[in-house]
Amino acid sequence: MQIxxxxxxxxxxxxxxAIHQRIPYTTLQSTFERSVDKWSVGTxxxxxxxxxxxxxxxxxxxxxxxxxxxxxxxxxGKRQLLGQINQLLPSSFNRYFEPFLGGGAVxxxxxPPNAVVNDFNPxxxxxxxxxxxxxxxxxxxxxxxxxxxSKAYYLDLRQTDRDGRIEKMxxxxxxxxxxxxxxxxxxxxxxxxxxxxxxxxxxxxxxPNICDERILSVSAYLNEHQITILxxxxxxxxxxxxxxxxxxxxxxxxxxxxxxxxxxxxxxxxGLKQQEQLRDTFVSLTRKGVYVMLSNAxxxxxxxxxxxxxxxxxxxxxxxxxxxxxxxKRGNVGEVIITNY
Numbered sequence: 001m002q003i004x005x006x007x008x009x010x011x012x013x014x015x016x017x018a019i020h021q022r023i024p025y026t027t028l029q030s031t032f033e034r035s036v037d038k039w040s041v042g043t044x045x046x047x048x049x050x051x052x053x054x055x056x057x058x059x060x061x062x063x064x065x066x067x068x069x070x071x072x073x074x075x076x077g078k079r080q081l082l083g084q085i086n087q088l089l090p091s092s093f094n095r096y097f098e099p100f101l102g103g104g105a106v107x108x109x110x111x112p113p114n115a116v117v118n119d120f121n122p123x124x125x126x127x128x129x130x131x132x133x134x135x136x137x138x139x140x141x142x143x144x145x146x147x148x149x150s151k152a153y154y155l156d157l158r159q160t161d162r163d164g165r166i167e168k169m170x171x172x173x174x175x176x177x178x179x180x181x182x183x184x185x186x187x188x189x190x191x192x193x194x195x196x197x198x199x200x201x202x203x204x205x206x207x208p209n210i211c212d213e214r215i216l217s218v219s220a221y222l223n224e225h226q227i228t229i230l231x232x233x234x235x236x237x238x239x240x241x242x243x244x245x246x247x248x249x250x251x252x253x254x255x256x257x258x259x260x261x262x263x264x265x266x267x268x269x270x271g272l273k274q275q276e277q278l279r280d281t282f283v284s285l286t287r288k289g290v291y292v293m294l295s296n297a298x299x300x301x302x303x304x305x306x307x308x309x310x311x312x313x314x315x316x317x318x319x320x321x322x323x324x325x326x327x328x329k330r331g332n333v334g335e336v337i338i339t340n341y
Contacts (some may be wrong), residue, residue, distance in 0.1 A: 011205040023047040073188025074103030093246035099234035117235035118230040125231035130175035136221035141176035243289030298334030
């Protein structure tokens, strides 16, 4: 990919990067005109920080060495932590399981030949299935969305889950709607209200990469290997995991500031009860001889849940998160990667 594509995909311009990272704009322009192997380490780190990527992944993208990267944005995605995750992988494993798939950064980075992936979001799972089964039809619809992209067009498409039009859409049309709204909505959010209606405002990106060629590469991979795509509870998704299989959990994170809404039991949320159930699943898989890795926020509750488990190691890492609408509240946050091996 070109640096201009990477920035445009994130709604950034070179001038914005120069201001945020305090690099003279002319210096940055000059750097972008050179091959990436001639960029300074400082510039690489600055661009990686600005784009929420690790330096290694940024280099891979710019060098064209890593075609299998997420074709959608995903809040809390693991692209910038792939370097640390790769260092902590088991030396070998059989089947791969990822029960909270999201954008699939870890899954696509590993490209396992035999995998079971899952998510509880039916619209997202439909996207993955359409990418596998009907990529050309999907790309044609995305091209149409790209040509018509505007705030009015976005809001009209968003309205389809309120006025009943979405029920008449084909699976391909629903997948194209999801990807288009993901690429053009504010901060790449996919958020719905209690009625299941998307309520993310238009993002005003200058040149979003809606018709993303990576869809074709991912589709080829999904079809050339034994990949099962599920839409079920995460516990059911891993119940067939056996000794020497590998499970990667990337659940909804424990909030930094605990509230009553987190500690109360809810059927639809992922609160304290669900985090305890996830810990119990971690323990159950460990007893079966399954390799398990789990990501979460670096908060005191993590020590309470996982700190005393045998053969479990809590690795502390730092990630940059830009989801807060207030720029001053964006920045580095502590996260953990927990392993049982």
